[in-house]
Amino acid sequence: MTRHQKRLSVPNSWPVERKTQTFTVKAGAGPHGEAGVPLVVLLRDVLGYVDSTKEARYALNTDSVLVNGDAVSDEQRPIGIFDILAFPVRGEYFRVFPDEGGRLALTPIDEASAGSRLGKVTTKTVVPGGDVQLTLHDGTNVRVDTDTPYDTKDSIVIDNESKEIVAHFEYEEGALVTATAGQHAGQIGTVTQVEVTLGSGSNTVVVDGDDDSYETVEEYVVVIDENFTGDDAEAATDADEEGVTDE
Structure with a gap:
């Protein structure tokens, strides 16, 4: 299977220039489906932390890059909306957030905000044993008790370390x-x-x-x-002016 993807045919959400070169890296299997951006694209083309796929592999092999609290070693790992990208050694943390036009951008956040991530509940099913399984927008499955108030279209916040639900936001008028x-x-x-x-x-x-x-x-x-509307949003605006959220 080819490891390359033609730039002209990548999803609109990918933050890559389409006419500078013919190919870019193909996303591997994982969260977010076809909309997921390969990690190496963010490291190389958006952040400029590496110059090549080889350098990206070296950085990932040192466990210096965390996605949603977990060290990642696959440079093709898809990254998508609301994922948390952390570089503890550099003291830098980002949340993936949609920019104008639907392109994914990296919003700078503080370390405390990087400790959890948001997920939209897309399906809710009863699984063997009587528990309820919530499936999130990125494919993550979370089991909860049957009497919990979570419903489809709601959002939940998951702690990146414990993987427990720490907040719940209902989808309703006024949300x-x-x-x-x-x-x-x-x-x-x-x-x-x-x-x-x-x-x-x-x-x-x-x-x-x-x-x-x-x-x-x-x-x-x-x-x-x-x-999403406080200091983090202001940081995103400042970073956009400096070129962090755009190529």
């Missing part, structure tokens, strides 16, 4: 959300209305942002907490 795809990707606001579409079509939501209101399909929004 703080961000759009993860579409023309409003990266915009944060409050859900003011959920419009149910009869039949097989997607429901739509109206979101009231700081600058303007917008309407998008329900699948595109994820419930977040206020940490």
